[in-house]
Structures are given as C-alpha cells and as structure tokens.
Amino acid sequence: MSKLTILEYPDPRLRTVAKPVTRFDAQLQTLIDDMAETMYAARGIGLAATQVDQHLRLLVLDVSESRDALQVFINPELLDRSGTLQQEEGCLSVPEIYAEVKRAETVTVRAQDASGEHLEQQLDGLAAICLQHEMDHLQGRLFVDYLSPIKRDMLKKKLARQRRQPAESVSA
C-alpha cells in the first residue's frame, strides 16, 4: 500500500467530474487500499478518488470511533434522501476550514463493492453527511461551494494564513 497525495483547494483538478468504474480488477483494489491508507494517515473520515487525482466514481468512508470499519462505495447513486441536518464539515482538500452545510439526514445509496457486487444501504447522521460530501467530490463540488461568495472569500484568506496548523476536527 502507498499513501497518495491529496489535492488541495483551489486545485482545478478537484473540479473534475469522475467517470464510472467499469473494471473491478486488482488495479482497482490497489487504489482502494491506497485511498484507505491515505484517509487513515490524514485522520479523515472519508475520501473520494477525485481528491487523489483519480477521476473514478469511488469513495471510502470510516466514521467509526475505532477506525476499523472501512466502507467502500463504487458508482454510488442516491435512491432516497430525507430529513435535514446542518453540521460543521471539514475536508482533507480544504485544510483548516470548517463550515456548516445543510444535508439530508438519512440517505439510501445504491453502489457496488470492490468485486462489482451491488449493494443498497441506508445511512444516517455522520455517515450520511460524509457520503453526501464525498459524492459531491465525484461531481467536482466542494463543501465551500455552498457558502456565500463573501464567506468563501474569507475562508480562502483564512486558508492561506492557517495552512500549516494541524487539524483538530474531523475532515473528509
């Protein structure tokens, strides 16, 4: 396994729309393993392939306290969403910036696993937020896009100033 480089905002490659995964082979498994290692090393709770400059519809999550419950979603599609939740989010591609974003509280997702098997799962709370955040990455969208231009500009300046300070909250 190897740790991958995480692209950082405002890198234009983060705006790439990911393509569906069509080959469920050893190369895909290596990418999944590397993404998991990269996410754990960065102490994130989620990572989308877009963030490591691999433009495939693939994301990994682990919202467990014990950091041993990796979930892999390939070609994810939301079948249903309900409720609203507004919580502070962070992102490994936007270090040191946290902002409240409104998301669905519960989502039903259909996706494939590493072997191409279809799965359907209902997620809520933090897992649901994280999934929606990562699925946004696959569309080239970042959580800061939900903020007003003024707030986004302030955050950009803060980002430039604080780039070197260590993260304390969870990021995805």
Ligand code: NI
């Ligand atoms: Ni993110």
